[in-house]
Amino acid sequence: MPYLKVKGFVIREVPVGDADRIVDILTADHGLITASARGARRTRSALLMSTQIFSLSNFEIFINKGHYRINSAELIEAFLSLHQDIDRLICAAHLAEVLLDCTRDAMAQPELYHLWAYTMQALQTQDDPLLVTHIAQLRMMAEIGFAPQANACVICGNELLQEKSLFSIRSCGTVCTASACRSLAIDARILSTGVLECLKHSLTAPFSRIYNVRLGPTVRSDFFGLSTAYLSHQMEKAYTRLNMLTDLQASGQAWFQKSNRI
Numbered sequence: 154m155p156y157l158k159v160k161g162f163v164i165r166e167v168p169v170g171d172a173d174r175i176v177d178i179l180t181a182d183h184g185l186i187t188a189s190a191r192g193a194r195r196t197r198s199a200l201l202m203s204t205q206i207f208s209l210s211n212f213e214i215f216i217n218k219g220h221y222r223i224n225s226a227e228l229i230e231a232f233l234s235l236h237q238d239i240d241r242l243i244c245a246a247h248l249a250e251v252l253l254d255c256t257r258d259a260m261a262q263p264e265l266y267h268l269w270a271y272t273m274q275a276l277q278t279q280d281d282p283l284l285v286t287h288i289a290q291l292r293m294m295a296e297i298g299f300a301p302q303a304n305a306c307v308i309c310g311n312e313l314l315q316e317k318s319l320f321s322i323r324s325c326g327t328v329c330t331a332s333a334c335r336s337l338a339i340d341a342r343i344l345s346t347g348v349l350e351c352l353k354h355s356l357t358a359p360f361s362r363i364y365n366v367r368l369g370p371t372v373r374s375d376f377f378g379l380s381t382a383y384l385s386h387q388m389e390k391a392y393t394r395l396n397m398l399t400d401l402q403a404s405g406q407a408w409f410q411k412s413n414r415i
């Protein structure tokens with residue numbers, strides 16, 4: 154029987170029957186793998202921790218007629234501190250949902266894998282897991298080819314005067330202050346320099362430095378609003394898990410309530 158040895162993160166875990174699991178594993182070279190893990194929910198199972206949601210493990214997987222079954226697994230890291238902090242756990246669950254919407258089965262997406270690896274570490278250790286979450290979801294969009302325009306006007310192509318720019322969710326990018334451009338992007342809202350810089354950083358920074366960011370409360374709130382609206386528009390769905398975090402509830406709406414006058 155052919156088999157595969159692969160390292161990966163458990164992104165989704167679905168209980169099946171009395172003691173089994175189906176897991177989605179994010180790998181660098183084989184994309185997303187869906188595999189069964191028999192008996193994995195038994196307390197004495199060797200697969201219990203290694204197939205738990207968010208775990209990073211080395212897997213040995215048997216392949217039979219297109220079905221993948223985990224034969225053995227060696228846990229590398231369980232990310233237990235995520236499981237012990239409800240806010241961090243909600244952020245990780247939200248990002249897993251976004252990631253699953255961004256990945257294609259069996260298509261290698263090594264950049265998404267490496268982004269996920271840095272993101273999991275940051276979610277465990279950074280003071281502001283919500284900021285990590287919003288940076289990560291924008292970068293996921295960029296890695297699958299849905300980055301917003303952030304260096305020039307998305308309508309006319311002219312370079313932006315940084316102190317005076319707007320952002321249009323519908324037009325997917327920054328808009329200059331020329332009246333012709335503004336009339337074609339009627340949903341555009343003022344973008345502060347701080348939010349624009351954080352947006353650019355999220356889209357282009359090396360993964361090793363992407364979460365080295367601190368924001369003041371206003372920029373943070375506006376950045377979250379922009380990120381939430383952009384993700385929802387691009388993926389054509391509402392992501393609701395983060396609504397459980399009261400911190401976000403106000404900021405998500407604030408973006409739309411801002412005046413677009415300059």
Ligand SMILES: [Zn+2]
Pocket residue numbers: 306307308309310311328329330331334
């Ligand atoms: Zn323009």
